[in-house]
Amino acid sequence: MSTRVNPIAEQSKKWLCNAMLELLQEKPYNKITITEICDKAGLVRKTFYRHFTSKESVLVTVIDLMFEEFYEYIQDQEMGANEMPLAYFTFWEKHKKFLHILIQNQLYALLNDQYVHYLEEMAHIVGGKRAYLSELEKDYMRTMLAAGLWSLLKKWILRDCSETPEEMARMTLVFFDVE
Structure with a gap:
């Protein structure tokens, strides 16, 4: 139904x-x-x-809508893990004003809280090479990836996106040993 x-x-x-x-x-x-x-x-x-239920739930909905937009984009482009970081930083560069607002208001953690759920939905893209992991290990891996991406993004936003999305994507692939 x-x-x-x-x-x-x-x-x-x-x-x-x-x-x-x-x-x-x-x-x-x-x-x-x-x-x-x-x-x-x-x-x-x-x-x-x-x-x-609250003002915070409005912001979570905004973040969820942004994720849906991002997810639709990567689905349409049929991206693999190696292309994801560039799409990620390119996407968030367009929304840097929103991220600045979250940071200024000590609300940036809301983004990290949602990341684990998003990574779970994208497991077929993000965790494809690690199918041998147990469900517990996959859960911890998503938590680690979420925190790492969240921290990289925050640092980049606080640096006013000084590096290009291409530079950030390259570093991300190196840091997460995806290359």
Whole structure:
């Protein structure tokens, strides 16, 4: 049985996410209220709570939507593990303003928390050469990869993307011994 997506509900969710992102450009996260998010989106609090449990859950949804965009891109391009780092840094360079906002508001850890789930979804691409690992080892490997990619990305963003995505991809392949 397929679940139908309510387009009005999806639009409301998108408006709330966009409102949060706009407010984050104007003021610190801890000064933003749910009422302000709703007002900016032109929606009532009841609608907010239909979709989200907190301000943080809005940001997690934004991160999830970004991952979906990235995942669709790599699926369309039929990328293997060696091409992934370039796609990764190219993608995040386009979203560096958002990452700066997360870092400034001490919310960057939200990205790492989601990474392990994303890597699990991409196991057929990322962990293909390590099929011999046990499930426990694969879980630890995803945790290590997530933390490593998260840290590299943060350092690169804090350096204002001084290195090109190509340079970052090359280093990543060396660091993770993928080449």
